[in-house]
Amino acid sequence: MKLYYCPWACSLAAHIVLHEAGAPFESESVDIRTKITASGADFNAVTPKGYVPALRIDTGELVTENIAVLDYLAGVYPRFAVDGPLGRTRLVEALAYISTELHKSFKPYWHNGTDAQKAAASAYITARMRYLGDTARGDYLFGDEPSVADYYLFVNTRWAERFGVEIPTAIAAIHARLNARAAVQATLVAEGLA
Template identity: 60%
Template sequence: MKLYYSPLACSLADHIALLEAGAAFDRERVDLKTKRTETGGDFSLVTPKGYVPALVLDDGEVLTENIAILDWLATQYPALGISGNLGRTRVLEALAFISTEVHRSFKPLWHASTDIQKAKAKVTISSLLNEQSDALAGDYLFGPAPSVADFYLFVMLLWAERFEVDIPAPLLAMRDRMTRRPAVQAALLQEGLISLRERGRASSA
């Protein structure tokens, strides 16, 4: 498999999931402005959508969209999902909420917008994060172990921190727990989001 990603983009969730699963995969960074990969390739030949994530499977099939990729990973690696008759449905429900509500609400903060639009976006995101905080069923969304939905939510929490959005205390604690996980530290290091020194501090915290 090969993951095409861009640092701190939502593809970080897939990167973490692959590492958590212990999957064998390659990774290649994409410049989302030029649509060129780090090896000089044309990313539009991988997917005409032109954005990450894109996961190329061993048989050459290409998966795009975070919900689809994370669902596929949870299907292939059951430890990344939750059990029970409604397990997969509940994970999809959480992924859909994070994608269509939380993720989408960050758009004014990532792109040129007025101060009023940005302020409204922050209020909306904070409200949505409060809903997610209320949904925690323990350390993570579904209990003591994280699922692919938690990995996606973790990226949204990093974005919230970047744009100084208010984060409820339970999600701050969840973010810190997630940051200490070896797979998360490895993904952040590989994407250039933390240094080796920062990784060591996080491990000892």
């Protein structure tokens, strides 16, 4: 497998899962402004979407969209999936919530929003995170081990820390547990973030 990622971007979630899994994988960083990869390739030729994450799987096919990439990785490495008859559905539900309610709400911070837009986004994100904290089933969202959704949440809590968005206590505790994991720190070092 090969992951295209950009430091600070949402591709961090898949990058951590690959490290946690001890998977044999390659990775290449992408400048998401210029669309040039670290080796000088045109990222738009990899995917015309021009954004990360993009995961080249062993069949040679490319998987894009965080929800799909993380769902794929949970299928390959079931320790990051969710058990039970509705496990897959609950996992996709959480990934969709994190993508559409949290990730996308950071737009004003990444794209020069006004102070008013940032304040509205901040309140929205904190409220949406609170729901996840209230419904968490253990040390992590789905129990006592992290799922791929926890790593996607971690991307968002890192952004919240960076931009001064309040993180509810229960979510801050999940963030701290994730941050203490060796594979998480190894990934942050690999991305030049620690």
